[in-house]
Amino acid sequence: MMTYSIETNVNGRPRAAEVTARDTLLDVLRDHWDVFEVKNGCEQGDCGVCTVILSGKAVNACLTLAVQANGKDVVTAKGIGSPKEPHLLQTKFVEHGAIQCGFCTPGMLTSAKVLLDQNPKANRQEIREAIAGNLCRCTGYKKIVDAIEAAAAKPES
């Protein structure tokens, strides 16, 4: 069985693994590197819970082969901010109660982070489009959009 050495930078920390070509980035994040904030949902690119920021772009980790991420930067919800120093988006998610069961939240945050990086003053419509690939089955979209909108309204300090 052929293996490949890959190196990535996950949330600023260098990571390496021996993988087979068929391992997805999602497999390697969770199974090799214990990056459990990246959730495993549909595994076919429908639900968006595995959304990570790969070289600045929101992608589905379940549809990305781990070998394709070699040499790239990966940012997850934990890389956006920490409990001690939360990102404004994370603060606003808490303030607006934009979390019910929490399973979609890491993906929502990574999608929202990329949006605000590219479009800091995104409006509601743009926010809705940016999270169009992220499903929330608790029907909590309104609060999520509210939270992202509140973060968009304020310049990041």
Add this chain to the structure above:
Amino acid sequence: MEMNTRIISHEFEYFAPNSIQETLILLDQHGSEAKIIAGGTDLVSQMKMGKHTPAYIIDIKRIKELQYIAGDMVLKIGAGNNLRGVMNFFLPASVPYAGLYESIRSIGKTQVLNMATIGGNLCNGSPKADTAPPLLTYDARIKLVSLKGERILALKDFHSGPNRTIMEANELMTEIQLDKLPKGTSSAFEKKARVGADISKITCAVTVVRDGDVCRSCRIALGAAAPVPMRAFQAESMLTGKIMNDALTEETSQQVAQEINPPTVGRTHPEYRRHLAAVMFKDGFRRAWQQAGGGK
């Protein structure tokens, strides 16, 4: 119905060439047992369903030579452009190509638009490929390259059956070419899916060249309406050079419904697809017609 097994159950070798030339050499050696991966949004999920079990995967995502959009009289779009890049290039302001913009936008999911490429959307061969109908109405051409040379052919001759194309195992699609559209041209794209951002149930693209009340020409293409993305040539011919009125649009829509060749198996009844085809043609035509007339 294929099941998502959630794992890719077979082993394969992975190559990440840095140039078109390297890719062609790999395709020459392994083509018949290889699959090209670009965005992977179709291929990876299909491998998880066991639909494809290639021995080799050739990743062209890193090849910068395939990522350009340039040209004036002939617009050349590198096959490796991701869909978001193509969509942003054709913002609605560029009226003639609004249908292509709308088709990509209809895919909706940010992550998929970031990953998936325009070449992949076509090479996957799906009769449902969202970008195929608008490109067909622009008379798009595609460039296929192999170590033996290159060939340029009309997109309408590319798909050969459900999930099949005429591309040889040693070939790589490198470019999509669009001729500059004449003044007074506009286009629109209509899609019906089970829910938004879902795989299409049926799609329709319409491109019109308008001169006052006269339709100089109209090109109509449909996706998920036949074994391959198709043009409705007979319906088109009903409009060439005609002064437009509602009765003619209605009559043409009935011809569109007749001309499609909907699958008889699957979730959607053929008669329903025919009904949708007629309605979507009328909606698409109306929008393209108005845009071409400066909103009138």
